[in-house]
Amino acid sequence: MKVLIAHADLRANGGAESYALAIKDRLLAAGHTVGLLDITGHTPPDTPHSDPALFRLGRMAGLRRFTLWKYALVCRILPRIAADYDYTVLSFGEGPEVPCPSLHIRHAPAVFSSHPDLLAVLGARKPTMQLRRLYAWVCRQVAGVNSAKTAQVRTVTNTQWTAKQALTHCNIANPVVLYPKVAPARHAQASVRREPYHMIAIGRIVPNKRLEDAIAVLDQLIARGLPATLQIIGRADSAYATRFLHRCQNHPGLILNPNADRATLIQALAQARVGIHPYRSEHFGIAVAEMICAGVVPLVHNSGGVCELVENPELRFSDTADLADKAMRLMQLPVKDCEALSARLQSTDALQQALNFDAHLDQIIKTELAA
Numbered sequence: 001m002k003v004l005i006a007h008a009d010l011r012a013n014g015g016a017e018s019y020a021l022a023i024k025d026r027l028l029a030a031g032h033t034v035g036l037l038d039i040t041g042h043t044p045p046d047t048p049h050s051d052p053a054l055f056r057l058g059r060m061a062g063l064r065r066f067t068l069w070k071y072a073l074v075c076r077i078l079p080r081i082a083a084d085y086d087y088t089v090l091s092f093g094e095g096p097e098v099p100c101p102s103l104h105i106r107h108a109p110a111v112f113s114s115h116p117d118l119l120a121v122l123g124a125r126k127p128t129m130q131l132r133r134l135y136a137w138v139c140r141q142v143a144g145v146n147s148a149k150t151a152q153v154r155t156v157t158n159t160q161w162t163a164k165q166a167l168t169h170c171n172i173a174n175p176v177v178l179y180p181k182v183a184p185a186r187h188a189q190a191s192v193r194r195e196p197y198h199m200i201a202i203g204r205i206v207p208n209k210r211l212e213d214a215i216a217v218l219d220q221l222i223a224r225g226l227p228a229t230l231q232i233i234g235r236a237d238s239a240y241a242t243r244f245l246h247r248c249q250n251h252p253g254l255i256l257n258p259n260a261d262r263a264t265l266i267q268a269l270a271q272a273r274v275g276i277h278p279y280r281s282e283h284f285g286i287a288v289a290e291m292i293c294a295g296v297v298p299l300v301h302n303s304g305g306v307c308e309l310v311e312n313p314e315l316r317f318s319d320t321a322d323l324a325d326k327a328m329r330l331m332q333l334p335v336k337d338c339e340a341l342s343a344r345l346q347s348t349d350a351l352q353q354a355l356n357f358d359a360h361l362d363q364i365i366k367t368e369l370a371a
Helices: 015-029 053-058 067-082 116-121 126-143 160-170 211-223 239-248 262-271 286-293 320-331 335-345 349-355 357-370
Strands: 002-006 033-038 041-043 087-090 102-106 154-157 195-202 229-234 254-258 272-277 297-301
Touching: 002 015, 002 067, 015 033, 015 102, 015 357, 033 067, 053 067, 067 087, 067 126, 116 126, 116 160, 154 160, 195 211, 195 262, 195 286, 195 320, 211 229, 211 320, 229 262, 239 254, 262 272, 262 286, 272 286, 272 320, 286 297, 286 349, 297 320, 297 335, 349 357
Parallel strands: 002 033, 002 087, 087 102, 102 154, 195 229, 195 272, 229 254, 272 297
Antiparallel strands: 033 041
């Protein structure tokens, strides 16, 4: 079968992009041919790459950082491109009607919604809420998305939480849940010593990650007399990241590793006891899953799909003061108690499904493309 995967920008190297490329790999392994459509153009399986002129609007200076805008442009021409395919996978979110069977992958309840509750899930804050609502509305008009019709399309969500939100706000009934693929980091050498007062935060350096909260926790712990340290590892590819790194470069107890290689990440995961993940309403949390697999005990906000990875309420926080208290408690726990916490985290259903992503996806592909 000839399958088209439509996405915003596959070069972004985030969780949604990894998910889309994993789908491509499994489709190819199952014997299907695959075409790709994103803001860089259309790459069919059997003809040369083409670059629709409209897509230049998503690559212009000043506009290329707006991911939803790029996806709206992709959606705008998607029905025409999809006419040459047997099946279409919209791997970034909901989209327009297409002239062939399709599957929507929802990493958030709805990317084109202008509802304040759903925008808050995507990271919008009150000072910019009205602007974000206008932005979402404009993108929805460009994309040609009809919310009522998208509710009828077969849907896959990345967590049970996303599925529940999609049902509540978008009337998406009975989606299939496919947790994102987790590939654990190779274990560091056994001689690496785990430091009880060492914390780690992993993720792209962007405002939504709220890394300032992690630094505030570091400061609180040091003020309490603990020899706490915090290591931040993440991609730094924006003006915000540049400002953040400059502002924090000499901060006491802080270790910054922007754009670190895999070996640095593996070493850091082997040394840290506590993982700090301040993101609110995290949809899944691949970074959290990597921490768990490496034996780090993560602390996450009590919201979003990440709570399916971290089921223990004692490892969830409500604000930075609560986060600091729980981090201190973990730092002072006996080693055997931390190891017991880690073992329980590694046994959750969400993590086990994420580790077996390929097998679950193969079953979805078999079911959907045979229908």
